[in-house]
Amino acid sequence: MTTASTTNGKGRKAPTIFDVAERAGVSHQTVSRVINGDPTVRDHFRARVTTAVTELGYRPRAAARALAGGRSKALGLVTAGDALYGPSSTAIGFERAARHAGYHVLLSTLPDDPRPADLSSALTTLLAQDVAAVVLVAADNRVLDSLASLTVPVAVPVVVSNAVQRDARRAERLPTVAAVAIDQAAGTRMAMQHLFDRGHRRVVHIAGPTVSQEAEVRRATYRSTMESAGLEPVVLDGDWTPASGFAAARTLDTTAVDAVFCGNDQMALGVLHAFADDGLRVPDDIAVLGFDDIPEAAHFTPPLTTVRQDFQAMGERVLATARSLVEGEPLDEILLQPELVVRRSA
Incomplete structure (x- = not known):
């Protein structure tokens, strides 16, 4: 089979979906299903494809074009665990603010007991959709541990919300990472x-x-x-x-x-x-x-x-941080301040 190839800007041939398929020992259709988040793919095939993507540094052509020229208007959102009020409200606030700013948001939800492979798979799926940045709404230590030990190459900014700021920076292998937190x-x-x-x-x-x-x-x-x-x-x-x-x-x-x-x-x-x-x-x-x-x-x-806790403001701040990172602007990270509301119970 003859396939079209692209270059990575340095004269070297960029890996294609067929290269990933050959490295993983699967069909290119299986690779496509994995990077598009098909839940019916068996875990051992998904793991082989994810490993091959990591080793080859594969990026879908649409994403490569966006990195080289035009800017994607898609943002990835990864949520974790149960639908708790705080994270859910933050995610809703972020999505509304993003939509108002002309972005569309692609969602990936981790299971209640997330494993490192779950986060890797979610990021692989979102990156395949040409997102300009990824937002992680999780104050779960298991998710942040997975982020710190991430093996999937992530060439877009990552913003962690609902997390203590210092812990987001544990993810040293990410090129650009920031945190938005309430104090x-x-x-x-x-x-x-x-x-x-x-x-x-x-x-x-x-x-x-x-x-x-x-x-x-x-x-x-x-x-x-x-x-x-x-x-x-x-x-x-x-x-x-x-x-x-x-x-x-x-x-x-x-x-x-x-x-x-x-x-x-x-x-x-x-x-x-x-x-x-x-x-x-x-x-x-x-x-x-x-x-x-x-x-x-x-x-x-x-x-x-x-x-x-003003979760609407939190979501808006997450979007502003993601846009600053995408556009290469100076970033001034702050802790948002909560407010005491006095009623009759105390």
């Missing part, structure tokens, strides 16, 4: 200071799962804040769900607790439920404070005091 430590300090100002000293924290970067920061900041005040930190484990907040609250000796600081609003909802079942009055008997300010928080019984 989780500042939000936690706001919450704790609010409780301290109201005389609460026996404060328990119900933390999110350990795979979450944001949960880690909130947990660590709570501990350091309590210890700096000469108080004993008490941390209970949750998993972001109301059920986990309910279960944690049922283990408390509420006669020895002034307030409960929850890692998110959904767990706070479960805590309120448990306290209502036990006949406790919030905030008269015990205060409850959440994090995120989901739309329902203002309608809990009682309305929830919480730390608001």
Whole structure:
């Protein structure tokens, strides 16, 4: 078979889909299915194709043309894990801002328990669609570990959102990487200071799962804040769900607790439920404070005091960062600031 070839700008023949197929020992149709994200391709074939793409540095011709001349108006979006309020809201804010700016967004969703191969496959698929940049919405340590050990060649900018800024830079093999984050430590300090100002000293924290970067920061900041005040930190484990907040609250000796600081609003909802079942009055008997300010928080019984994160602004900032990287403009990374919203629960 005779195939057309292109050059990589240095006089050398650029690898084609047929070169990838030969290296992987599969048909070119299989290569095409892999780079276009066909879920029916068997895992061992997908792995062989991904390895061949990496070894050859293969880029589809459309992408090569965009890199050489015109600029793609497509952006890749990789989301991870369950449809949690924060990441989902960030992704929606990003997509709306991108659409308003004339971009179209191509989505790839990782499984709930992501492996390094899942991220590699998602990126391979998006790069095959000629994206100008990739946005990764994930505060999951497993995804960021996969990004740091990535083997797929990524020649476009990558923006990590909902992550601690310093950890995005672990991905040293990526040519251009930036992070957009909301200051989780500042939000936690706001919450704790609010409780301290109201005389609460026996404060328990119900933390999110350990795979979450944001949960880690909130947990660590709570501990350091309590210890700096000469108080004993008490941390209970949750998993972001109301059920986990309910279960944690049922283990408390509420006669020895002034307030409960929850890692998110959904767990706070479960805590309120448990306290209502036990006949406790919030905030008269015990205060409850959440994090995120989901739309329902203002309608809990009682309305929830919480730390608001502006996820719409987060999504817009992610787009602005991606565009700056694509256009080669100077990048001024900042931490977005949360806001304390005081309602009746604390």
